[in-house]
Amino acid sequence: MISVIRVRLVASLFLALAVWSGCSGNWLGRRKHRHIISIKGSDTVLPLVQREAEFYMLQDSVPSLEVTGGGSGVGIKALLENTTDIAMSSRELRTDERLDFKAAQIDIVEQPIAYDALALVVHPSNPVKQLTREQIELIYTGRITNWKEVGGNDLKIILFSRESSSGTYEFFKEHVLNKRNFSASALCTSSNGAIVQSVSQTPGAVGYTSLAHLNQAVKPLAVSYDQGQKYILPADTAVSYPISRPLYFIYARNGSEHALPYINFVLSERGQQLVKDEGYIPVN
């Protein structure tokens, strides 16, 4: 008797398994859920998009949103492989990525959703207040190694950088370092938050971070892009800070119609107010 029950149990278990796997046959395939919008990419854009998502989902009968980080490159790759609806990016598409999308016959839209200033931060105890772009380049390529060479104390400079999968890393290399390579002795961290944390613990440190991640534990430097005539602090809204960049939503022109209402929400007046509240600069 017992064995009959057991056999039945096993049989019904297998039946249940078969039914379940039949229902979720689409599970491994392409994500064609209309009820979930998946957004992936830059850690710089992440907090803003999360905030926007929270407000967006307060409305009735809107799709739910899945927001994950990982770096601009990760998001763009996911978009190419059709595992996300929107890629967040803190840099423009590179030529090879453009060609990849072309090869995959995906028509791409690059929509700026906000501007972000990149702040150069040091430990609060550091007396250095300002640097020129040329000095920053020499520091980050490893040719200036002591703070006393730029008017500070006799202290070794500890460089903090981001991992190479970060859009912030590429932007910094392209626009601040004049395309030169980072010194090999630069310490790589995986997020803006980790940079702020590490710089706040290290007296000789210098790092770069998105303005939105700036807090009291670190000191932002004023930067000059005209050989030292005028130094500008990142928080100074009256003049335009030289190290700033657009943040993008990248998505396929066809096939992401269900994500459009959310993108429009981010670009709306309400959405752009949130941009301002989060410490970024609105697009218009």
Add this chain to the structure above:
Amino acid sequence: MKLLRKLAEKLMESLLTLSGAVTTAAVVLIFAYLFREGLGVFSESPVESRVVLAVHGSNPVKQLNADVIRKMYDGQITNWKEAGGSDVEVVPFYQSDITKYFSDSALGPEFANLPQCIGQLIDSMPGIIAAFDTSYTPAKFAGHYVQTDQVSLISFLSGRNWYPTAKPAAQYGALPLLLGSLWVCIAAILIALPLGLAAAIYISEIAQPRVRRILKPMVELLAGIPSVVYGFFGLMVVVPAIQRIFNLEVGETGLAGSVLLAIMALPAIISVSEDALRSTPREMKEASLALGATQWQTIWRVVLPWSSSGIAAAAVLGIGRAVGETMAVLMVTGNAAVIPHSLLEPVRTLPATIAGELGEAAQGGTHSKALFALGCLLFLITLTFNLLVEYLVIRRRRAAGL
């Protein structure tokens, strides 16, 4: 009735066989994939795909290696003399720099004249080294292309420079990463093994049953904490502590990674070696005690030798965890790709490099293949450790006549 039971048994049996086969196939497939991708890097050129390098026609240099190219573009080599050429200043050029030399009208609508402009530029500057996309190759120019050395196994293993995103030519020298991994891992096991073994001996031989009942699950609970939490703990607590204790400029060091890895390897080491210690037959211990040996002598001379193979297994498990651990190490070791001279310097480990860079590496590109090659290296290290321990255990058993 009987038939039904037989049928069910047969079904179960075939299911078990099937799952065994699936697991084996998965392991073999993963290895095959890993090594196919990883070994692919050794026939690749370090120059970006679809990009070529050209120089002025009078330039005698025909071949350059990736290191020299990077130094030219970084402004560290400024004269062709240093690269085996004539006494001319190096002018590095990317195709995106073209707007510095030509006006928009000269370039034409949609950069239609870009190829001709690149050709003119190369012919007009004797010291130029120009990197451009093959689709913008000038129809005719008097310069010639420069060849680059392929990535080789020797340059991969002995190269001291890891610049995977350098443009136009990347450098894949894995020596700093390899040494970083080994330093951190060996230090971790030197901390964890004595500590873990001591704790295991205490739990299995000395502790009261009541204490053991509390202690063992507690230790096993340590294994359940996600590694990112360890990493966070490390960044907030271990890193500042190390910075203070050793009075360092920066606390993100190999030592911080080793300490965290040691904590993470402890549960496996304690749990497995405690099981091994407890498997010592009661008669052996009692015989030893009956001969007048003290408890310590019994542990040292009877229990430890008896369970040595189990302890070795614990060490292997610990090393396996330490070598492959990614997240916690990524967060606390600083990840600077320089060759470490002591444990108190930032190091970059193999798994941290893979995790940190895979997101950006274009699939199928040289960079991603290089990362797979790092994965192969990691696998070979673990394999070597395992074989070494296995060999030691066998030798020891032979010596003991078991």
